[in-house]
Amino acid sequence: MPRKKIKLNSPVDSLSILDLNGKVDPKLEPPLADDLLLNLYRAMVLGRRFDERQLSLQRQGRIGTFPPITGQEAAHLGAVAALRASDWMVPSFRETAAELWRGRKMENIIIYNNGYGEGAVIEPERNDLPWSIPVGSQILHAAGLAWAIKYRQKDDVAMTFFGDGATSEGDFHEGMNMAAVFQIPAIFVCQNNQWAISIPRAKQTRAKTLAQKAVAYEMPGIQVDGNDILAVYVAAQEAVTRARNGDGPTFIECVTYRMMMHTTADDPKRYRTDEEVAYWQKRDPLSRFEKYLTAKKLLDKTAIEQIEADVQTEIQQSVDAAEAKMKTLGDPMDMFDHAYADMPPNLVAQKKMLAQDLAERAKEAPHG
Amino acid sequence: MAKMTMVQAINMALKQEMAKDDRVIVLGEDVGVDGGVFRVTDGLHEQFGEERTLDTPLAETGIVGMSIGMAIYGLRPVCEIQFSGFSYQNFHQIENHASRMRWRSQGRFTVPMVLRTPYSGGVRALEHHSESREAFWAHMPGLKMVIPSGPRNARALMISAIRDPDPVIFYESKALYRAFREEVPEAEETFPIGTSQIVREGGDVTLVAYGAMLRPTLEAAETLKQKDGIEAEIIDLLTIAPLDDALFTASVKKTGHAAVIHEAPLSFGPGAEIVARMMEKAFYYLEKPIARITGYDVIIPLFSREKSYLPDTDRIVRTVRKTLRTPMMA
Numbered sequence: 293m294p295r296k297k298i299k300l301n302s303p304v305d306s307l308s309i310l311d312l313n314g315k316v317d318p319k320l321e322p323p324l325a326d327d328l329l330l331n332l333y334r335a336m337v338l339g340r341r342f343d344e345r346q347l348s349l350q351r352q353g354r355i356g357t358f359p360p361i362t363g364q365e366a367a368h369l370g371a372v373a374a375l376r377a378s379d380w381m382v383p384s385f386r387e388t389a390a391e392l393w394r395g396r397k398m399e400n401i402i403i404y405n406n407g408y409g410e411g412a413v414i415e416p417e418r419n420d421l422p423w424s425i426p427v428g429s430q431i432l433h434a435a436g437l438a439w440a441i442k443y444r445q446k447d448d449v450a451m452t453f454f455g456d457g458a459t460s461e462g463d464f465h466e467g468m469n470m471a472a473v474f475q476i477p478a479i480f481v482c483q484n485n486q487w488a489i490s491i492p493r494a495k496q497t498r499a500k501t502l503a504q505k506a507v508a509y510e511m512p513g514i515q516v517d518g519n520d521i522l523a524v525y526v527a528a529q530e531a532v533t534r535a536r537n538g539d540g541p542t543f544i545e546c547v548t549y550r551m552m553m554h555t556t557a558d559d560p561k562r563y564r565t566d567e568e569v570a571y572w573q574k575r576d577p578l579s580r581f582e583k584y585l586t587a588k589k590l591l592d593k594t595a596i597e598q599i600e601a602d603v604q605t606e607i608q609q610s611v612d613a614a615e616a617k618m619k620t621l622g623d624p625m626d627m628f629d630h631a632y633a634d635m636p637p638n639l640v641a642q643k644k645m646l647a648q649d650l651a652e653r654a655k656e657a658p659h660g
Numbered sequence: 661m662a663k664m665t666m667v668q669a670i671n672m673a674l675k676q677e678m679a680k681d682d683r684v685i686v687l688g689e690d691v692g693v694d695g696g697v698f699r700v701t702d703g704l705h706e707q708f709g710e711e712r713t714l715d716t717p718l719a720e721t722g723i724v725g726m727s728i729g730m731a732i733y734g735l736r737p738v739c740e741i742q743f744s745g746f747s748y749q750n751f752h753q754i755e756n757h758a759s760r761m762r763w764r765s766q767g768r769f770t771v772p773m774v775l776r777t778p779y780s781g782g783v784r785a786l787e788h789h790s791e792s793r794e795a796f797w798a799h800m801p802g803l804k805m806v807i808p809s810g811p812r813n814a815r816a817l818m819i820s821a822i823r824d825p826d827p828v829i830f831y832e833s834k835a836l837y838r839a840f841r842e843e844v845p846e847a848e849e850t851f852p853i854g855t856s857q858i859v860r861e862g863g864d865v866t867l868v869a870y871g872a873m874l875r876p877t878l879e880a881a882e883t884l885k886q887k888d889g890i891e892a893e894i895i896d897l898l899t900i901a902p903l904d905d906a907l908f909t910a911s912v913k914k915t916g917h918a919a920v921i922h923e924a925p926l927s928f929g930p931g932a933e934i935v936a937r938m939m940e941k942a943f944y945y946l947e948k949p950i951a952r953i954t955g956y957d958v959i960i961p962l963f964s965r966e967k968s969y970l971p972d973t974d975r976i977v978r979t980v981r982k983t984l985r986t987p988m989m990a
Contacts, residue, residue: 382729413766421732422764426756432722433757436729436737443685443711443735450729463753466722473717630763631802633770633825636854636902 301510304503307527308517312575314583322526326590332373332521333585336365336578338603339389342398343552345607346405350556354615355406363519363551365389366577367483368453370524371544374532375451380441381420382434382452384427386483386550390453394420398610399617406614408621419448427488428458431467431480438471438478438541449535451479451528457488459505460496468543472509477535479528480543483518485550490563506543518546519577522584549575624650663841669811670700670776670832673818674738676848678708684822685730687714688723688740697742698778698837724750724775728758731773736822744779744831745788751796758827759802774821774828779807780872781923781970782835784963789834791960792871792924797829798901798933804853805900807831809874811842813898816851824853833872840875856904858911862891865917865980868908868934870897873921873971880976888981900930905937912938916947919980923970926954951983 309320343362349355361368368390372381381387381394392398395418404411404423412422424430434452441448458464459482471478484502486493499505506513512534516523524546531542549572553560560569585591628635628643635643664672678684686701686708692715695702704713716723720741727737741747758771781790797805806821806828808814814832821828859874860881869877874896881892893915895908912918918938920931931952938950953971961969 409764410766412764414768416768421769424757426752429725429752429756432725432753433729433732435722436726436731437733438729439726440730440733440735444733463721463725466717466719467725469717469719470722470726630765630767632762632804632902637904637906638902 300507304501304507304513304515306503306515307523308520309522309526310517310520310580310584312580314580314587316522316584316587320526322522322529324522324525328373329585329588330590332369333581333591334599334603335369335389335393336521336581337599338392338606339365339369340578341600341603342388342392342401342607345611346402347552347556349402349611350405355402357556358405359386359555360550360552361386361388363572363576364483364485364548366521366524366581367485367518367546367548368481369393370521371451371453371479371481371528371546373525374528375449377417378419379448379532380434380437380450382430382437382450383421383423384430384454384458385423385425386455386485387453391420394418396420398607399614402611402614403618403621406618408618410621428454428461428463430454431458431463432470434478434480435467435470435476438476438535439474442474442476442538447477447536449477449479449532451481453481453483455488456482456484456486456493456496456502457491458482459502468505468509468511468541471541472511475538475540477538478541479531479535480541481528482543482545483548484545485548487550487554487560487564489554489558492564501545503543503545511541511543513543513545515545515547518548519575519580521577521581548577661843661845664811664844665838665841666808666811666814666832667698667700667837669815669842669844670818671702671704672844673815673822674701674704675707677819677822678704678712681736682712683734683736685712685714685735685737686740687716687727687737689716689718689742691715691740696740698834700776700832701740720746720749721753724753724758727773727775728753728761728771731771731827732761732769736772738774738776738822741775741777743789744777744793745791747775747777754797754803754827754829755800759800762826763802770825771827772825774818774824774830776830776832778834778837779831780833780835781960781966782872784966785834787962790963790966792922792955794831794900795924795929798903798930802826803901804828805831806853806898807833807871807900808898809871809896810836810840812844812849813851813857813896815844816849817853817898819848820850820853823850828853831871835872851898854899854902854904856895856897856899856907858893858907859896860892860894862893862915864891864915865893865919865984866908866911866915867892867894867919867921867976867980868897869894869921870900871922873923876971876973877921877976879973880980883973883977884980890980890984892980897930903930903933903937905934905941908934909938909941912942913945916945917984918946919951919953919976919983921953921971921976923955925957926952927957929954948983951979953979
């Protein structure tokens, strides 16, 4: 009856391909097509500049509060770049660059962030879910989708996103466990951005890594430099291949940093230091990728300027389109839409009450 | 036609829908090999295999959250939460997602799932095994809440719930599971969700009940007829939300008197909504205050005291007599 160490399966790797200066490790460099690399770069620039523009719109009162993504572009973009259109993306709410990559219209994001539900529309060709704000609660929907994919014998995958805070939620553990037990094609992508509003990563868990949580579920887990888009892409590609081949789920921890506030209603100066932000500034995913592509001769100053100019034009067009569209939206009567397949009598009656209330207000309002 | 218990009738509904539609998946704790702790899913595992009668890990949130994903994909999950007392662990999945995915996604995604769960007291059970919390679910926009009162309507409502395009919470009274047998035709029967039923006609007083409270209400009506010559009209709600107020408001316009019977606590219970609808739609026909015969606003006591908490025939009879005798205000 000896006492001995149990040898556990599922070792946890750590992966980093680009160094802080964007210098690539040639042994680990993935053979990605130039087109893909340039498209990813453009998508990162778009995500960053759109964030900046939305922040300015918010400060001007032209949209409501929203969750910025700056600093995390590589972590979510690199992951969805390994998906195909028929796969499912199950977001939380800090994956804007990935949503744009998957085909969500920028104008709809603006519309949504300005309080119009219409902005959450998902076009029929996109297999993505809308935002899920209660932290971690969407993880199980990816497990359900993945179960259904396996049941229907498809080789699609369901990839879900969440933050470091979500790994403290029960839904995360139940989702990981379900996916491992049923060996379904689910991919769990944690954007560990170090902060859950004001709570630092060290106060979420004693664990040395988040990736190691996969070990308890007998699931492959990997920790990647989340500010290195090549590392994120490689890890996601491996996970996608595993899932498509019927070899079950994967957990990917992308170590990154939320450079901005949790949402525009938050003031991070209350809980973190400028030094810490400066430390992560040096690890900026966009400049590292830019240096890599420049060294690869895929980019130069002119090309970068052109991309920046194109992106600004695209953003301006989206802002204009959103503001024009919003002029046509906002009929309060629409609040009764999409409640049920068929409107039950209580809603029919209440819709009439609202119509009457609006008519009475209009009548009483001073004319001229 | 076979005479069967409510357990057998719901089992029959599940078998018939699973045989007809491969989108229907049963999942939950002990629903597979064991056939469910109340045997509602008995025999499904043998007939439809492990994949369609999924024994899940012990995780209520997981069961419901996965069901939501399965439903979004286009399947028709029927999940079992073993006791409604454990369904609060998955409450947020229903409130935050199942009930509003249609709305949030602007109609692109829907959640046609059924959450089956046993509720109600009267079976000498442990704590957390006897509550009636239908008001929680009935209060959620986007959700439907169904409570059958016997084998035949349970079978028909279950088929309708599975086919419903929106999420349905399906409460099954433990007290009714094996309380009596009823003829249930083999041929398919459905019953429209959102529709109540008159189960006894009468001109003196309107009694509104549902689930396990229907039987004592029917018995009370017999006693009132025999002993007092009072003819009660009884409405079996069957669906709590969306509430069908057409029959009970028409009835109270005729009788001028009403009582609502449920075992859920009094305050903010379904009775409050029913009384409010009667006030809104039949105020000028009411001759007396409307009575609510319900559980008290306490945790339902353990079974040594349970009888005094649950409305029974005697309490219904006495309360209806008092209601009819209450003098009109001067």
